[in-house]
Amino acid sequence: MRLLSEDGGPAGPSLVYPDLAAEVSRREAAGSPRWVWAAADEAYPWLLDRGAPRLARCHDVKLVEGLLLGHEGRHRRPRSLGAAWARLEGRPEPEDPPESGADDQPVLFAADRHRLPPDADPLTALVAVHAAQQRRIAGSGHPERMRLLCAAESAGALAAVEMGRDGLPWSARVHDDLLTGLLGPRPAGGARPAVLGDLALRIQDALGAPVNPDSPAQVLPAFARAGVHLASTRSHELRGVEHPAAALLLRYKELSRIHAAHGWAWREAWVRDGRFRPEYVVGGVVSGRWATRGGGALQIPRLLRSAVVADPGHRLVVADAGQLEPRVLAAMSGDVGLARAAGEGDLYAALARDAFAGDRPRAKIGLLAAMYGQTSGEAGQLLAVMRRRFPAALALVESAARTGEAGGVVRSRLGRTSPAPSADRFRDDTADPDDGASPDRRAARSWGRFTRNFVIQASAADWALAMLAALRRRLAGIGPEPRLVFFQHDEVIVHTPAELAGLVADAVTAAGDEARRLVFGPVRVLFPLQTHVVECYADAK
DNA sequence: AGCCTACGCGCC
DNA sequence: AAAGGGCGCGTAGGCT
Structure with a gap:
């Protein structure tokens, strides 16, 4: 096994270790390295299987490549280390290997795993691609935001591997x-x-x-x-x-x-040894939400949540960020009225009080219509109220919709970028606005609804990922026992010894605040995480 | 038999 | 005037 020496650099020597996991262990304990590798979903399980400890930080070349390619308007290019290296070298790009589940690949930097040509040295390629990625991050419009996004995405990759292995307690x-x-x-x-x-x-x-x-x-x-x-x-x-x-x-x-x-x-099929073990797919959704493979982990019916039970002497700390997406809209748009509502615990109630004569259900419909682009039925009328009372917020989503309708791309707060519409799904016919019902026009409007929602959903995912990364770090500070066992868009579950549940709940709150500060800066908008310490998931609602 | 789409429903 | 975002996964029913 080889590892680049600390003073190595691109031209430096690499070191060979007979027991890489032990060496990784030693270096992790000695300092706080950021491990750079082709793909965490391959390397990290391999290391954990061989006794390596949980690692604090990494740079996942494949995930970062996906973020950078998207930001550069090249969403559909292959993301593997080999493809990134081929682009650097001006060679033809290999296709990405098909996504697959865990495997027992026996080496960490195996060329064929990453579509490197046979004459390429994997470690050399890794170092070169990593350096190029750092330059591309520095050259993006908001380097600090992109750096944060790449770090959070990479930390998410670690959390995803760990959660897939630990599993959700299931009775x-x-x-x-x-x-x-x-x-x-x-x-x-x-x-x-x-x-x-x-x-x-x-x-x-x-x-x-x-x-x-x-x-x-x-x-x-x-x-x-x-x-x-x-x-x-x-x-x-x-x-x-x-x-x-x-x-x-x-x-x-x-x-x-x-x-x-x-x-x-x-x-x-999915529950073994009292744990439900889905496979989380980081970067599986263009908005930055995670997907899962197998078991339908992101759609556990409420009816069955009583089967999620903590081990004896343990608790589940269940935390969800209520009304996350409207709060994100408030923070990003700087809309004064919406930010005032988002400074309260129940945003919809505040909105209703301020603009909808106290009618909370109508306030909620109006806000969701603004974020999703719904205009049918009652929504159109409520939207008019929204536009009058919260002009900056509506301007943000409507601008995103217009960009999408015209074939453009939009970005999340941290710089995750929407894909360009593919030619078969979209043709720009804005030159012919009178033909209101043409299939092309309908397709354009549909894409506008996608980009309208993208800026909100993807920025919410930015926040959630930053929160997850912060929470993972804070949990490690508490000790080895509290474990993240579930993550779903705006909700996390930590399984912990009962006596540590209070510390875990505090860590959740702190992680939410940290994410707000990192992603949105000094805004007054609240992102409250409702935290429940329970023995059974069903008791958390 | 395997592959594909349509439909429908669960979650956010 | 009309236009509701993102997923995974099950069955049905058609296709090759």
């Missing part, structure tokens, strides 16, 4: 009791629970026709024959239907979804 017994209560005893051989078959029969009786309740193509005509004309079989539409089959179908949908998506088969 098979509680889960089983829930399933049995809803679906009856587990049928043998993966068969459909009797409750579902029974509901299907009752639906057929009610409709007077044999239908598969899972098939909208069969259900719609069956309802039509019964005199009920529906545009779709979506739940919100069925809820307004008097026909007895509607209620039965709604119950069927609810239960069959639990069975199919989070039933016994799901648990056998």
Whole structure:
């Protein structure tokens, strides 16, 4: 195993260590190095498997390359170390390898893993690409912001590996009791629970026709024959239907979804040793949100959250940033009225009091419409109120929408950049504004809604990532036991010995403040993290 | 059989 | 006048 010596630099010698994990351990304890590697999702599990400690900091070349390419308007170029190095050398770029799950790649800087040509020395390439990335960061419009973004993204990569390995505490017994209560005893051989078959029969009786309740193509005509004309079989539409089959179908949908998506088969696939271990994909969403592979980790139904139970003597510290996106809009736009509302704990209530005659639901709809670009129904009217009372906030989102409609790109607070619209999804026809309903125009408006939301969602992700990185560092300061076990957009769960839960809760609050300061500077907007110390996730709401 | 899209629903 | 953002993943039903 090789490691670049401290005084090495691009031309310096590399050192060879028979036991790299031990050397990494020694250096991590001796100082606070920032480890530079091609991709944390490959190198870090490999090191942890061999006894390396948790590492404080890293620079993930692949993730940083993705951020820089996006910022430079080259979203679709390959991001691997080999591709970045080939661009530096003026060689043809290799395609990125297909994303895949964990593997047992036995070496850290193996050329083929990163699409390096056979004659390239991986360590030389890594050093050269890292240096070039530092120059590109320094040359970006806001170097401090881009540096922070790259550091937070890289820290996120460490947290993602750790969370995927630690897993979310999951009680098979509680889960089983829930399933049995809803679906009856587990049928043998993966068969459909009797409750579902029974509901299907009752639906057929009610409709007077044999239908598969899972098939909208069969259900719609069956309802039509019964005199009920529906545009779709979506739940919100069925809820307004008097026909007895509607209620039965709604119950069927609810239960069959639990069975199919989070039933016994799901648990056998994803829960081992009392832990649900999804694979987090950092940078999996262009806005900077994480994705997951397998297990649907970002959609754990509320109904099943009672199965998330702390170990004996432990607690879950559950923290979520309420109303994050409107607070982000307030902080970024500097809108005086919205910032005043965002200086309070319940932003929507403050907004309602200040501008919507105390009607909180209408205030919420108006604000969401501004951020999502909704104008149908009541939203259009509420939007007019928003525009009059919060002009700076509306100007920000509407400017982002216009940029997108014209084919331009927008950036988050820290510089994460929206992709340019692809030619097949978008053609600019602003020269022909009278043709209001043309497919091209609709596509442009759709892209405008995307960029409108991007500036908010991506800046919220900036904050969340900075918060996660700060929290991870603060938890390490408490000790080895408190562990991040879940992260979902604006929510984190820490699993900790009960006696440390108070310290963990304090660390959460401090991390939120730190993220606000780092990402948005000295703004009055609050980003409150609601923190609950519980034994069971379901008790946190 | 595998691959693709449409639909629908869970989460934020 | 009208225009609701981002995901993962299940089944159905068509295709090769």
